[in-house]
Amino acid sequence: MATCLITGGAGNLASQLSWSLAGRYDRVVLFDVAPAPVAAIAPGAVFERGDLLDRAGLDSLFVRHRPAAVIHLASLLSGSCEDDRERGWAVNMDGTFALFEAALRGGAPMVVLASSVAAYGGTLPETLREDTPQWPDGLYGVTKMAAERLGVYYHRRHGLDFRCLRLPITVSRFAPAGAASALASHAFIEAVQRGQYTFCVRPDIRLALIYVRDVLQAFLGLLAAPSTGLGRRVYSVAGVAATLGEVADAIRRRLPEAKLRFDPDPAASALLASWPGRIDDSAARRDWGWQPGFDLERMADDFLQVLRVETGANAR
Ligand SMILES: NC(=O)c1ccc[n+]([C@@H]2O[C@H](COP(=O)([O-])OP(=O)(O)OC[C@H]3O[C@@H](n4cnc5c(N)ncnc54)[C@H](O)[C@@H]3O)[C@@H](O)[C@H]2O)c1
Structure with a gap:
C-alpha cells in the first residue's frame, strides 16, 4: 500500500x-x-x-x-x-x-x-x-x-x-492577509466579497504568478516523473506573467461593477518591483512535461467562479 x-x-x-x-x-x-x-x-x-x-x-x-x-x-x-x-x-x-x-x-x-x-x-x-x-x-x-x-x-x-x-507567488483564496505577496490574490477576493480593491503599488509592475490549481498539478507532475528523465533536482515553475494593471483589467472585464483603484505607495512598489516578472520554466517543461493550465484569463475565470460560489455559500 x-x-x-x-x-x-x-x-x-x-x-x-x-x-x-x-x-x-x-x-x-x-x-x-x-x-x-x-x-x-x-x-x-x-x-x-x-x-x-x-x-x-x-x-x-x-x-x-x-x-x-x-x-x-x-x-x-x-x-x-x-x-x-x-x-x-x-x-x-x-x-x-x-x-x-x-x-x-x-x-x-x-x-x-x-x-x-x-x-x-x-x-x-x-x-x-x-x-x-x-x-x-x-x-x-x-x-x-x-x-x-x-x-x-x-x-x-x-x-x-x-x-x-x-x-512563484501563488494565487489562492488562502493567501496570507497583509503579505505583499498576497496582493494579486486579495484583489480577486475583495473584488468579489466587497466590490472594491485598492492596489498599493504601481499598475505597471509585472509579477510572475502561479494559480494554485497549477501548483497542485506541478506537484503531481514532478512526483510522477521518472527519475532518469530529471536533468536537475530543483525546478522553477510559473503560470502567469502579468502586470498588476493587467490583473485589474482581467477582474474588471468579469466584474464591471467592481471598483479597482491604484494608490501606489513608493516603498511597497519598490518591494514588488524587485520581485521576478518572468520565470523561465523550460527545464520543467523539457524534463517532466510541465505545462501550466492557467494563463491570466483562465485563472481569472476559475478563481472568480470559486470565490463567487464560496461567497454565495457563506451568505446563505
Ligand atoms: N503558498 C504560496 O504562495 C507558496 C509559495 C512558495 C512556496 N510555498 C511553500 O509551500 C509550502 C506550503 O505553503 P502553505 O501556503 O501551505 O503554507 P502554510 O503556512 O499554510 O503551511 C505551513 C504549515 O507548516 C506547519 N508547521 C510549521 N512548523 C511546523 C513544525 N515544527 N512541525 C510540523 N509542521 C509545522 C504550519 O503549522 C502550517 O500548517 C511552504 O513550505 C511554503 O514555503 C508556498
Whole structure:
C-alpha cells in the first residue's frame, strides 16, 4: 500500500493537495504541529499531529506509515521568519534536516520540497532562470535556498530521490492577509466579497504568478516523473506573467461593477518591483512535461467562479 506523507499537513497547500493525491496513493497522511487543517481534507486522508523538531515522533511517524513519498511543506513563511528568526531557523532548517534524516532512517525513497522564488534576491534579471545566482534578501529565502542545497546533498551522497519545486507567488483564496505577496490574490477576493480593491503599488509592475490549481498539478507532475528523465533536482515553475494593471483589467472585464483603484505607495512598489516578472520554466517543461493550465484569463475565470460560489455559500 503506497503512502504519501505531507508535512505542513494542516496548511493551505497540503489541504488542497490531499484531494489531488487521493486517487494516486492508497493513503495520504498529513502531519502538522497545528491542531487542524485550514480547509477540508480528502476523505480517507489521515491527519497526524506532531512537531518536525521532535526526532522520536518523526521516526515513529515513518515507522508507522512507511511513506513511498514525502512532500515537505512544513515551514514558517516569510513574515513569520522575520518576526521570530529563532523559530524560523529551527523549523525551516533544523526541521528540514530532521526530515531528511528521518527519511533515510525510515527508508522513504523520495522527498519533494516546496521552495520559493524568495530563494533569490538582490537585483534580478528580467527573466529569472534556475542558474540565476541566489542571494536571498530575507531569512525565509535563506532557509529555502539552504534546504534546496541540503536536498541535493542527500540525493548525491545518500541516494535520496530528492525533488524540489521552486514556486512563484501563488494565487489562492488562502493567501496570507497583509503579505505583499498576497496582493494579486486579495484583489480577486475583495473584488468579489466587497466590490472594491485598492492596489498599493504601481499598475505597471509585472509579477510572475502561479494559480494554485497549477501548483497542485506541478506537484503531481514532478512526483510522477521518472527519475532518469530529471536533468536537475530543483525546478522553477510559473503560470502567469502579468502586470498588476493587467490583473485589474482581467477582474474588471468579469466584474464591471467592481471598483479597482491604484494608490501606489513608493516603498511597497519598490518591494514588488524587485520581485521576478518572468520565470523561465523550460527545464520543467523539457524534463517532466510541465505545462501550466492557467494563463491570466483562465485563472481569472476559475478563481472568480470559486470565490463567487464560496461567497454565495457563506451568505446563505
Ligand atoms: N503558498 C504560496 O504562495 C507558496 C509559495 C512558495 C512556496 N510555498 C511553500 O509551500 C509550502 C506550503 O505553503 P502553505 O501556503 O501551505 O503554507 P502554510 O503556512 O499554510 O503551511 C505551513 C504549515 O507548516 C506547519 N508547521 C510549521 N512548523 C511546523 C513544525 N515544527 N512541525 C510540523 N509542521 C509545522 C504550519 O503549522 C502550517 O500548517 C511552504 O513550505 C511554503 O514555503 C508556498
